[in-house]
Amino acid sequence: MSKDMLLWDETLFKNGEVLELDYLPEYFAHRDSQIKSLKFSLKPALRGMRPVNCLVKGSPGTGKTTAVLKVFKEMKEHTDNVVFVKVNCQMDSTRFAVVSRIYEQLVNVKPPSSGVAFRKLFEKVVKHLVDSNKILVVALDDINYLFHEGHADEVMYSLLRAHELYPGARISLIAIISDIGVPYSFDPRVGSVFLPEEIDFSRYDFGEIRDIISNRIQHAFYQNVVPDDVCDRIAEYVDMTGDLRVGIDLLKRSALNAERRASRTVSMDDVEKAYESSRLIYLCRNIRSLTEHERTLIGLIAKGTDQQAGELYKSFHDITGLGYTRFYELIEKMSASQLLDTDFSGKGMRGRTRIIKPRYEPKDILKCLE
Numbered sequence: 001m002s003k004d005m006l007l008w009d010e011t012l013f014k015n016g017e018v019l020e021l022d023y024l025p026e027y028f029a030h031r032d033s034q035i036k037s038l039k040f041s042l043k044p045a046l047r048g049m050r051p052v053n054c055l056v057k058g059s060p061g062t063g064k065t066t067a068v069l070k071v072f073k074e075m076k077e078h079t080d081n082v083v084f085v086k087v088n089c090q091m092d093s094t095r096f097a098v099v100s101r102i103y104e105q106l107v108n109v110k111p112p113s114s115g116v117a118f119r120k121l122f123e124k125v126v127k128h129l130v131d132s133n134k135i136l137v138v139a140l141d142d143i144n145y146l147f148h149e150g151h152a153d154e155v156m157y158s159l160l161r162a163h164e165l166y167p168g169a170r171i172s173l174i175a176i177i178s179d180i181g182v183p184y185s186f187d188p189r190v191g192s193v194f195l196p197e198e199i200d201f202s203r204y205d206f207g208e209i210r211d212i213i214s215n216r217i218q219h220a221f222y223q224n225v226v227p228d229d230v231c232d233r234i235a236e237y238v239d240m241t242g243d244l245r246v247g248i249d250l251l252k253r254s255a256l257n258a259e260r261r262a263s264r265t266v267s268m269d270d271v272e273k274a275y276e277s278s279r280l281i282y283l284c285r286n287i288r289s290l291t292e293h294e295r296t297l298i299g300l301i302a303k304g305t306d307q308q309a310g311e312l313y314k315s316f317h318d319i320t321g322l323g324y325t326r327f328y329e330l331i332e333k334m335s336a337s338q339l340l341d342t343d344f345s346g347k348g349m350r351g352r353t354r355i356i357k358p359r360y361e362p363k364d365i366l367k368c369l370e
């Protein structure tokens with residue numbers, strides 16, 4: 001066996017966990033001004049005052065969630081009087097789910113899943129805060145998934161006006177928007193109390209991407225596993241998509257490809273093969289967060305071609321038994337999260353018909369549904 005070949009029990013990964021997507025990186029550079037704004041807004045909490053609300057926005061994979069978690073982690077070391085809660089609105093996409101998650105993290109007990117009204121549970125949360133004299137900072141992560149059906153406004157309104165109903169309640173909000181090109185605005189009633197510090201996360205430039213990726217390589221792999229030109233190639237792919245997640249996923253997958261060949265180094269070809277899957281990471285994340293019915297629907301849409309809403313509804317109803325109103329809501333929700341396009345066409349027997357098209361390659365959607 002040549003010395004370039006891996007023995008069966010050898011690996012290229014020195015510390016593979018740094019390539020997991022939920023890993024909070026030690027090295028978090030090029031976000032100094034955003035971190036500073038976040039800290040500045042939250043700082044009043046350390047003196048018992050309600051922090052300034054924040055609106056954090058930027059395109060996918062630009063470090064928004066990571067920045068907020070880093071700041072939470074650091075502040076937790078300085079105070080016991082503030083409770084920091086992050087809610088993933090892609091998973092918890094109703095007002096009730098959001099407040100359940102807050103309750104769970106605040107009280108360390110899962111709330112009853114049924115039989116309790118939103119208002120009751122919300123009251124418990126606020127009462128707990130007031131009784132324990134604590135300040136609550138809630139990060140509503142990926143809040144854009146709450147925009148359709150007005151859930152975002154409801155949740156924010158309740159949290160922001162809590163102190164009017166329950167004097168002494170101190171709650172502040174960080175709304176994190178993953179900007180996927182959907183226009184949004186908050187209800188004026190929310191806007192007038194939210195008044196956030198706006199913090200923009202611009203896309204990283206090539207040099208920044210390369211720096212972040214090469215640092216991750218140092219932590220993840222043994223020496224000389226990833227040659228410089230391969231690192232550059234990965235940085236180019238990140239630059240194309242703007243999403244650092246693609247780069248981290250590419251590192252993991254291309255190194256696994258190299259291991260499969262029993263090679264001690266990652267080659268360009270390992271990267272090219274890995275990119276086929278990594279480029280879908282955002283789409284797959286989006287699709288994974290859908291409910292069973294939504295997945296059924298997007299599957300039907302991906303399998304057909306430019307379907308008319310009526311025909312699509314028939315197939316959907318045959319499988320799920322759901323009615324037209326629900327069907328229509330799901331279509332609206334998925335077009336708000338940029339999975340679908342809906343267009344009107346001039347044809348159709350009774351005038352204009354709605355044509356429903358996937359925004360991604362149907363084969364990519366089907367791949368993510370596997």
Ligand SMILES: Nc1ncnc2c1ncn2[C@@H]1O[C@H](COP(=O)(O)OP(=O)(O)OP(=O)(O)O)[C@@H](O)[C@H]1O
Pocket residue numbers: 020021022023024025027028029030031058059060061062063064065066067142177178179201212244245248
């Ligand atoms: N400056 C940075 N240094 C090191 N790693 C980073 C940096 N920015 C982002 N990352 C990494 O990139 C990945 C994506 O970052 P993050 O999840 O914070 O993005 P996001 O802006 O919240 O994306 P989305 O809008 O899709 O939720 C994470 O794994 C994170 O560790």
Ligand SMILES: [Mg+2]
Pocket residue numbers: 064065066141142178
């Ligand atoms: Mg995020």
